[in-house]
Amino acid sequence: HNSFYNPDCLFCRIAAGEIPADIVYRDEHVLAFRDINPAAPEHLLIIPLKHIASLNELQSEDKEIAGHLLLAAGEVARRAGLYDSGYRMVFNTGADALQSVFHIHGHLIGGCRMGWPPF
Ligand code: 5GP
Ligand code: ZN
Numbered sequence: 001h002n003s004f005y006n007p008d009c010l011f012c013r014i015a016a017g018e019i020p021a022d023i024v025y026r027d028e029h030v031l032a033f034r035d036i037n038p039a040a041p042e043h044l045l046i047i048p049l050k051h052i053a054s055l056n057e058l059q060s061e062d063k064e065i066a067g068h069l070l071l072a073a074g075e076v077a078r079r080a081g082l083y084d085s086g087y088r089m090v091f092n093t094g095a096d097a098l099q100s101v102f103h104i105h106g107h108l109i110g111g112c113r114m115g116w117p118p119f
Contacts, residue, residue, distance in 0.1 A: 004050035011047050011103035025076045029068040032076040032108070041111030042080045042087070046072060053102040055093045073108060082110035090118075 006012045013019045014033065021033035024044060035043040048065045052058055058066060077083045087110030092099040 006051040006103070009051055009103050010101055011045075011105060012051050015047065015049050024079050025072060027068075027072065029065050030072050032072065035107070039107075040109040040114070042082055042109065044076055044080055044108045046076055046089075046106040046108055048104055052104045054099060054104060055091055058104065069104075069106060073106065076108055077110070080108070080110070082108070086110060088114055 001007075001016060004012075005016060010019065014021045015031050021036075023031065023033045025032040025046075029050075030046055030048055032044050032046045035045055046069055048062075048069055050062070050065055052062060052065075073089055074083065077087050080087075087108055090107045090109065091104065092107070
């Protein structure tokens with residue numbers, strides 16, 4: 001494990017291959033895999049390999065990782081068949097947003113017509 005790994009974190013353990021996941025994309029900074037409890041016909045999670053608890057803990061030194069995560073979204077969407085039909089990426093942060101896993105993840109959701117606003 002590298003210094004970015006938190007042994008108490010589910011998504012760090014998925015990134016380390018200790019817990020299986022349906023992985024659709026991986027590069028030197030990020031990993032994307034299917035959500036175990038999908039909220040839409042296609043529901044993927046894009047995470048940084050580095051353990052960062054939420055957007056609130058993101059530091060300016062993480063700029064490259066954060067940018068990389070957004071740059072990967074189009075390719076992840078393409079692999080999930082969502083590139084042309086459209087998709088949404090959401091970062092639930094904190095209690096009101098119902099964040100339950102404290103390792104930054106973008107929910108990439110699509111495969112159906114969505115509503116807005118989301119409540
Ligand atoms: P949050 O609630 O923090 O915004 O999102 C956490 C997401 O992780 C949820 O959509 C939940 O279904 C998903 N999740 C929780 N545990 C696992 C797991 O073990 N494997 C996968 N693939 N997804 C998980
Ligand atoms: Zn983690």
